[in-house]
């Protein structure tokens with residue numbers, strides 16, 4: 001055991017094994033065939049990476065994707081492990097020759113390559129020494145799996161040559177059918193079967209619903225920014241290529257640099273997109289599920305599904321691509337209520353005779369969306385795992401619970417579905433309840449039903465959400481015919497109807513969904529705007545301001561090293577390691593090597609540079625070296641609330657056309673105000689399509705202030721160097737010029753060091769009824785300067801005379817509400 005750990009520490013920097021890793025490694029070393037079924041990101045690779053380092057024989061790994069193999073080879077080489085790959089695209093001819101002589105510790109190959117290599121290659125390699133043949137993503141072997149590859153079916157033939165070599169099949173796919181298929185097809189011999197938990201405790205699961213595409217876009221920006229400002233990566237999965245393209249364009253229009261990946265792109269463009277994502281050159285990827293198997297990037301902080309995925313299995317796989325390094329990460333599923341009323345998209349397989357399977361899985365996804373209880377429990381139960389209590393790390397567990405007796409409404413809905421005869425989609429009974437007198441309702445005489453109009457107090461979305469709850473609770477059933485989903489009342493629902501009547505129902509306590517709660521809160525004017533629970537990754541490490549800076553600088557250093565080495569940043573070392581280095585700030589090689597995740601190769605190759613960087617930056621930031629922190633506590637399961645109370649979010653957002661670029665300035669404001677980035681950092685932010693001037697960012701934040709957003713003025717003045725003395729000089733210059741609508745004459749009255757930004761800030765603050773002196777003299781109870789911006793005050797001021805303008809700002813159109821005087825000033829000024 002100790003020896004295994006030493007090897008793991010030496011090459012990978014891991015000081016302990018994750019569950020099941022040690023057991024599998026030991027079995028493989030004993031020569032036993034193994035089937036390893038463990039969740040995405042649980043560390044299956046180590047099971048085949050350690051044995052060759054111990055036995056000094058080659059491990060052959062069959063992997064379905066070239067990009068995946070290249071990634072892994074790159075990462076292993078950075079750890080000082082001799083790794084290579086063989087495929088038809090391998091340009092280095094010596095690889096094959098070296099491989100058969102047993103030169104490599106780990107040799108990756110595609111299934112096609114494995115089946116086409118000559119017998120002599122295998123016998124030579126066998127003679128040199130093979131310790132295992134691993135079949136990664138082994139579910140590709142099964143037609144029941146989601147990525148069937150027919151070449152996988154030939155792999156068992158290799159047993160004939162490699163008779164005593166243990167075969168290790170690895171997959172994250174759970175269904176028993178797939179598991180059996182793998183064992184049979186690969187002809188595994190009395191395999192050791194290891195099935196790990198599917199609980200990814202570091203992942204937060206959440207669902208958001210809407211009726212319309214456009215209303216999700218603003219939400220998307222908020223979510224994407226939360227992670228990208230801290231250099232975290234986000235994948236946005238779309239259900240169609242059209243959505244992928246539209247969202248990609250939308251993000252770019254708002255100044256967020258995003259990659260795109262879908263099946264209709266050429267392979268070169270796809271490779272380039274993938275490459276720049278894994279190298280952190282772009283932090284956001286908008287993709288269809290074509291961006292799938294083999295996304296090995298460990299530091300993806302957020303996966304957003306824009307539209308309900310077509311099966312629950314694929315949802316688990318795709319969302320599981322975030323947080324593979326174990327750090328807290330988030331999985332949002334945005335779904336359109338309409339998704340559940342049309343089955344056509346999801347039932348494409350109907351033509352291939354696989355309709356039932358597709359629909360069943362889609363229905364599970366639907367239930368997941370409609371759920372009012374713990375999402376993780378639902379997920380685990382679906383995969384056959386018992387879950388004890390609510391997880392505390394999903395939206396339903398973290399928002400205040402609202403259970404209500406919904407017996408009356410359920411009675412109305414179920415009886416209406418029954419009386420409509422089950423021959424309609426879901427809209428018909430809802431329209432009846434809401435009192436519609438549409439032609440189709442009159443023709444069917446549904447306007448004569450006793451419940452016609454009795455449900456008009458709730459919106460049709462509210463009723464759809466209730467329908468989802470009743471489905472999840474087994475009181476309704478769905479069926480699909482000709483690609484239309486029909487809803488009917490289940491036996492449990494009938495039982496409920498029989499034991500109740502409208503006057504005296506039995507209580508039916510149901511956990512309401514977020515949208516139901518929100519709708520009811522709006523009705524009673526209690527809605528808390530933008531107050532959903534979420535977190536940014538950096539919030540969780542209890543970094544001080546200086547440590548946050550150090551962390552970001554170390555990320556830059558890692559980026560530089562990775563560029564110099566032509567590899568990905570995470571191949572150099574993981575985010576978790578950078579967090580620990582930030583906290584501990586080691587001064588010697590030995591202390592650096594002691595940090596979990598730092599391997600010997602890293603210390604030997606980059607140690608000197610890293611130590612110098614830590615020492616220099618720590619001095620600059622006034623941080624002590626060799627902090628006594630020995631364990632860095634990283635919360636993995638309780639996301640911290642991030643307040644958005646200052647984010648002005650209209651009750652009903654209006655987007656006249658989805659393409660309209662929105663709130664570029666608000667994005668900048670949020671990066672500055674909420675995430676604490678400096679103007680310079682925002683201007684040069686790597687996620688931006690085109691760098692912009694710092695002055696432009698300053699203007700954006702000022703515009704946001706004029707639009708009613710809160711601004712930390714003390715910080716603002718300090719950052720641009722606006723002191724009380726300079727403010728008084730600006731005041732004098734304005735009096736002298738006698739006008740405040742043109743900046744140039746004012747600037748000419750002032751010394752060189754007074755910038756346009758300072759003048760604009762002065763004018764804006766004046767307009768908002770704030771003086772620089774007042775702002776700078778305000779201090780908080782702990783002696784620190786604090787915000788003197790008053791949102792209410794700002795808001796009142798702006799509301800008195802807003803005027804809509806649009807103007808070009810460097811890289812795109814910015815649209816906002818600004819007061820007339822400032823509009824003129826900003827339009828004319830050209831610094």
Ligand SMILES: Nc1ncnc2c1ncn2[C@@H]1O[C@H](COP(=O)(O)OP(=O)(O)OP(=O)(O)O)[C@@H](O)[C@H]1O
Pocket residue numbers: 014015016017018021038039040041042043044045046171172296298324325326574
């Ligand atoms: N013992 C360990 N200690 C710390 N980190 C580990 C350990 N084992 C693996 N990891 C890290 O966990 C992450 C995921 O590991 P890995 O890629 O092997 O997952 P996987 O189970 O193969 O996932 P997938 O099914 O998606 O291929 C990697 O970043 C890896 O470095």
